Amino acid sequence: MTTIDFYFDFISPYAYLGSVEVERIAARRGWSVRWQPMLLGITMFKVMGLKAVPDTPLKGAYALHDMARFARFLGVPLDPMAKLQFNPLAAARAFVWLQIAAPERAKPFAIAVYSAHWCDGRDMGEATAVADVAAGLGIGRTALLDAIASQPVKDRLRQSVDDSIARGVFGAPTFVVGQEIFWGADRLPQLERWIETGGW
Amino acid sequence: MTTIDFYFDFISPYAYLGSVEVERIAARRGWSVRWQPMLLGITMFKVMGLKAVPDTPLKGAYALHDMARFARFLGVPLDPMAKLQFNPLAAARAFVWLQIAAPERAKPFAIAVYSAHWCDGRDMGEATAVADVAAGLGIGRTALLDAIASQPVKDRLRQSVDDSIARGVFGAPTFVVGQEIFWGADRLPQLERWIETGGW
Numbered sequence: 001m002t003t004i005d006f007y008f009d010f011i012s013p014y015a016y017l018g019s020v021e022v023e024r025i026a027a028r029r030g031w032s033v034r035w036q037p038m039l040l041g042i043t044m045f046k047v048m049g050l051k052a053v054p055d056t057p058l059k060g061a062y063a064l065h066d067m068a069r070f071a072r073f074l075g076v077p078l079d080p081m082a083k084l085q086f087n088p089l090a091a092a093r094a095f096v097w098l099q100i101a102a103p104e105r106a107k108p109f110a111i112a113v114y115s116a117h118w119c120d121g122r123d124m125g126e127a128t129a130v131a132d133v134a135a136g137l138g139i140g141r142t143a144l145l146d147a148i149a150s151q152p153v154k155d156r157l158r159q160s161v162d163d164s165i166a167r168g169v170f171g172a173p174t175f176v177v178g179q180e181i182f183w184g185a186d187r188l189p190q191l192e193r194w195i196e197t198g199g200w
Numbered sequence: 201m202t203t204i205d206f207y208f209d210f211i212s213p214y215a216y217l218g219s220v221e222v223e224r225i226a227a228r229r230g231w232s233v234r235w236q237p238m239l240l241g242i243t244m245f246k247v248m249g250l251k252a253v254p255d256t257p258l259k260g261a262y263a264l265h266d267m268a269r270f271a272r273f274l275g276v277p278l279d280p281m282a283k284l285q286f287n288p289l290a291a292a293r294a295f296v297w298l299q300i301a302a303p304e305r306a307k308p309f310a311i312a313v314y315s316a317h318w319c320d321g322r323d324m325g326e327a328t329a330v331a332d333v334a335a336g337l338g339i340g341r342t343a344l345l346d347a348i349a350s351q352p353v354k355d356r357l358r359q360s361v362d363d364s365i366a367r368g369v370f371g372a373p374t375f376v377v378g379q380e381i382f383w384g385a386d387r388l389p390q391l392e393r394w395i396e397t398g399g400w
Contacts, residue, residue, distance in 0.1 A: 048257050050250060057248050058370035062381060069380075072400050073390055170258035180269075181262060186386040190273055200272050 002031040002195050007164050007174040008110070009040045010088040010124055013067045013078065016114045018173030018185035020076045025192050035107055037092045037157065038164040040172050047165055054084050070185070077119045086117075086125030089157075093148040094130055096156045098139070101147070108137055202231040202395050207364050207374040208310070209240045210288040210324055213267045213278065216314045218373030218385035220276045225392050235307050237292045237357065238364040240372050247365055254284050270385070277319045286317075286325030289357075293348040294330055296356045298339070301347070308337055 006022055008015040019035075026033045044050045054060045064084075071078035091113050098106040112133050117124040124130055127148060131141040147153050164174075168181055175182045175191050180199070182191045194200070206222055208215040219235075226233045244250045254260045264284075271278035291313045298306040312333050317324040324330055327348060331341040347353050364374075368381055375382045375391050380399070382391045394400070 043258070048259060050256065056250065058243070058365070058368055059248060062368060062370065062383060065381075066383070069400075070390070073393070165258070168258055168262060170262065181265075183262060183266070184386065186384065186390075189389070190270070190386075193273070200269075 002029075002177065004031060004033045004191070004195075005036050005176040006033050007036045007038045007169045007172055007176070009038055009172040010091045010110075010113055010117065011040055011086065012172040013082070013084075013118055014070070014185050015172040016118045017067070017071055017074055017076050017078070018175070018188065019111070019114055021074055021185060021188050022173070022175060022191075025188060029192070029195070031195065033107075035095075035110055036164060037095050037160050038169060038172060038174075039088065039092060039157075039161050042161055043165055043170055048170060052085070074185075079119055079121050082118050082121060083123055083125070086123055088124070090127035090130045090148050091124050093153050093157050094134060094144050096160055097144070097147040097153045100156070101143075102139070105137060105139060109134055109139065112137060202229075202377065204231060204233050204391070204395075205236050205376040206233050207236045207238045207369045207372055207376070209238055209372040210291045210310075210313055210317065211240055211286065212372040213282070213284075213318055214270070214385050215373040216318045217267070217271055217274055217276050217278070218375070218388065219311070219314055221274055221385060221388050222373070222375060222391075225388060229392070229395070231395065233307075235295075235310055236364060237295050237360050238369060238372060238374075239288065239292060239357075239361050242361055243365055243370055248370060252285070274385075279319055279321050282318050282321060283323055283325070286323055288324070290327035290330045290348050291324050293353050293357050294334060294344050296360055297344070297347040297353045300356070301343075302339070305337060305339060309334055309339065312337060 004022060004026060006019065008019060022033055053063050068078060068080045095106055095110055098109055113124050113130065116122040116133050122129055127145060131144050134144050135141050167176065171183045173185055177191065177195055180194060204222060204226060206219065208219060222233055253263050268278060268280045295306055295310055298309055313324050313330060316322040316333050322329055327345060331344050334344050335341050371383045373385055377391065377395055380394060
């Protein structure tokens with residue numbers, strides 16, 4: 001079965017849009033999607049020397065308009081008032097904890113966090129709000145809050161971010177099939193054709 | 201008739217790819233494309249505070265691979281060995297001069313410059329090479345070389361760049377229809393649907 005590695009950050013509305021669209025494509029084609037967390041902040045600021053999109057003149061204003069337009073283009077719900085800047089660490093750590101502690105729950109948790117933040121106006125920068133979302137899936141609040149404060153979980157997320165950078169991933173969403181990297185939700189048609197045709 | 205404003209910089213391989221694709225779409229639909237020069241260097245470095253893509257860690261390597269793959273996806277010729285960094289001022293000034301001096305020749309000149317640089321391995325950073333391309337279209341070499349050294353032509357290009365920034369254009373290629381801005385050659389399917397449906 002073809003596996004698509006999907007590199008995401010909860011902070012990116014484009015990664016949220018890409019997460020919905022890549023799962024649709026995978027469902028249609030019988031492919032699987034492996035979600036891989038990365039942190040745009042660390043990669044962009046520290047490795048690439050760039051600033052965050054909302055802080056970039058011209059591009060920040062464009063992105064705000066574009067993300068809503070892109071969501072409508074894809075037919076994916078998106079609250080245009082969703083908070084653009086928040087700390088995704090609690091949610092990202094919870095995800096890597098679940099990858100080990102309850103692997104079958106990791107992806108449903110990520111989907112629920114994306115939806116809570118980008119559709120329902122709930123601030124996923126708050127650890128307690130992240131725990132609320134997890135509780136809705138039957139994941140213990142205390143276990144989650146303890147886990148995301150623990151050093152092994154912090155280390156595991158750091159390792160995931162390092163692995164993504166080592167693979168050449170620099171933005172979210174990024175989709176990787178074999179050695180081929182596609183950056184951007186708008187490149188999903190290219191990814192789909194690449195897998196379908198075996199490359200060109 | 202629907203007019204698409206196409207903001208381009210000779211230095212951008214993605215703008216070159218976008219120029220071919222937008223003209224194909226326009227020809228198919230009976231729309232017109234108005235080419236508008238901008239300078240990525242001025243906009244990105246001075247206004248946005250970013251560095252050039254080839255100088256950006258991770259993204260630079262990706263872009264090199266991606267531009268060739270994207271060209272094959274579109275079926276547009278591109279020489280992967282074409283020089284990535286060059287000074288586009290001579291070509292851009294020649295373009296704004298032609299917009300006034302011989303408007304019907306401006307777009308064919310830009311297409312020829314793109315093709316010479318990105319397909320034929322000719323360095324369009326050299327004013328004399330730009331003049332050679334122009335001569336192939338029957339544009340006098342001396343007239344062109346004099347024009348691009350003149351203050352009014354320099355001022356006109358600066359005005360074009362200022363106008364693009366005032367319109368919110370920050371990258372190349374950018375496509376504008378009415379008030380709607382689409383950045384990136386990969387957004388042309390969205391632009392096409394936008395015009396077709398009157399927006400969404």
